[in-house]
Amino acid sequence: MRRTLKVGVIGLGFFGARHARVLAVHPAAELVGVCDKDAARLAETAAIAGVPGFDDFSALLALPELEAVSICLPDRLHEAAAIAAAEAGKAILLEKPLAHDAATARRIVDAVEANGTRLMVGHILRFDPRYVQVYHAAAPERLGAPIHLRAKRSGIRSTARRLGASSSILFYMGVHDVDALQWIARSRIARVYAQKRDVLGNGNEDALYAVVNFENGAIGAIDYSWAWPDGLMNGFRAALEVVGTRSATYLNVADQGFYTVDDDGTSGGDTHLWPEINGRIAGDLADEIDHFVTATLSGAPYLQSCQEAFDAIPVLDALAESARSGQPVEVCRQAPTLAPNG
Ligand SMILES: NC(=O)c1ccc[n+]([C@@H]2O[C@H](COP(=O)([O-])OP(=O)(O)OC[C@H]3O[C@@H](n4cnc5c(N)ncnc54)[C@H](O)[C@@H]3O)[C@@H](O)[C@H]2O)c1
Incomplete structure (x- = not known):
């Protein structure tokens, strides 16, 4: 049987809601949970995707089946969720920018390397x-x-x-x-x-x-x-x-x-x-997420290295x-x- 990547989305605003929609119908992904601290946004996306919703990313990261997360939090809030995901051993698709300054970016990358997991930054271009x-x-x-x-x-x-x-x-x-x-x-x-x-x-x-x-x-x-x-x-x-x-x-x-x-x-x-x-989100974002899912499943290198991001x-x-x-x-x-x- 073909393996699927069990993935969650953290942050369901303008962009995270779109990530969730792409992942919910991706043939090689299984969306297992979504997270937002805003109750209305959480309820809306959880209902559309038909998955459990969490108001705290630690609860989502604690799901035993979860293998990967897409982090779509505001630019200045990437660090805590990315480091928690790395420490939980999840593969990470982190929306751009990697972080809002170089010192924070370094701490995120260090956590990814220390925990032996993988990070792709969503450089959609x-x-x-x-x-x-x-x-x-x-x-x-x-x-x-x-x-x-x-x-x-x-x-x-x-x-x-x-x-x-x-x-x-x-x-x-x-x-x-x-x-x-x-x-x-x-x-x-x-x-x-x-x-x-x-x-x-x-x-x-x-x-x-x-x-x-x-x-x-x-x-x-x-x-x-x-x-x-x-x-x-x-x-x-x-x-x-x-x-x-x-x-x-x-x-x-x-x-x-x-x-x-x-x-x-x-x-x-x-x-x-x-x-x-035709009822689905297509284009660059869908291709980016498809690459993340397929490369994470196969172990192939991501298109863009962490160093370049x-x-x-x-x-x-x-x-x-x-x-x-x-x-x-x-x-x-x-x-x-x-x-x-x-
Ligand atoms: N690649 C692109 O073209 C592109 C386009 C848009 C946004 N982005 C990136 O996506 C990220 C999100 O941007 P956006 O426009 O969706 O922002 P947004 O403000 O619309 O959404 C952010 C969401 O995160 C939630 N949130 C904030 N703190 C939280 C917490 N601690 N726990 C759980 N949820 C929390 C908010 O409630 C909100 O729903 C940013 O990094 C942005 O740069 C990329």
Whole structure:
């Protein structure tokens, strides 16, 4: 008989509810429990998935049959649940960012390594066909050496208001592009010079711009905004470009290739990230979760190593520090190299 991975979900907000829906119908997964401290959210997802609900993640982690968890807690609350899951010996799919600073990320990874379990961070762009194709187009034999890179990501102000101080433009949006830039450039960011603005009063930054230097000599520009009005089609837009010594490649996520127009305006739809297709959540999120389930069951390495996920966090620390101080900041890479994981 085909084995299934017995998995739980911790945090059932915007994203965890979607994780639970994907896992509830995955052919190689068995959702055995869900957890949220919010009683209404817990009851809703537990009922849809038809599984027991827990208001404390320790109770979920104590289920003897549980083998893996997906952790979808707010960005600043990843540590306690991730370390508890590692100590309970569970495989972990942890939503990005790995943690909200490098010291916390290090404690999580140390707990995973000390307990001999496995960790995959939910860097969804690694599963997005557009970004994966840019990665391949930027291979040295096609691109040559990267000369300059640019990443842009804009979100809407109601998202910034909803998350408030529980997140930041860097954790919620910025980590996507920091990871993508380092992955696509095949080089880590060594130095950053950032500036930010906060005029809307949403409890976090409205915008953060930065110039960055890569270890391989390339220069980059980062442009993040959480200030777009809520009418922005799809609620976000993104772009990424790489120019090399032999070729260049450009990615534009402006309208997802689908929109409808009526007398009130234009509205888009999600065709890539987590679209609902024929009653199921499909797209990048479903592919990411499928990879986690199948690689955990087979013991194959995860697509992204723990080290690469970790490498994004000191860059976020440096961007935050530079935006605060107004000075260029060297990325602190003092942490020893992690053992290959995943
Ligand atoms: N990959 C992506 O594109 C993507 C998209 C959205 C969110 N995310 C990530 O997913 C994570 C969750 O984000 P979100 O937008 O769903 O946040 P959210 O605020 O909507 O949901 C968080 C949930 O966690 C619950 N919670 C908080 N503390 C808890 C505790 N101690 N025990 C149990 N439940 C608790 C809250 O009640 C809430 O339901 C974040 O790390 C975020 O960065 C990733």
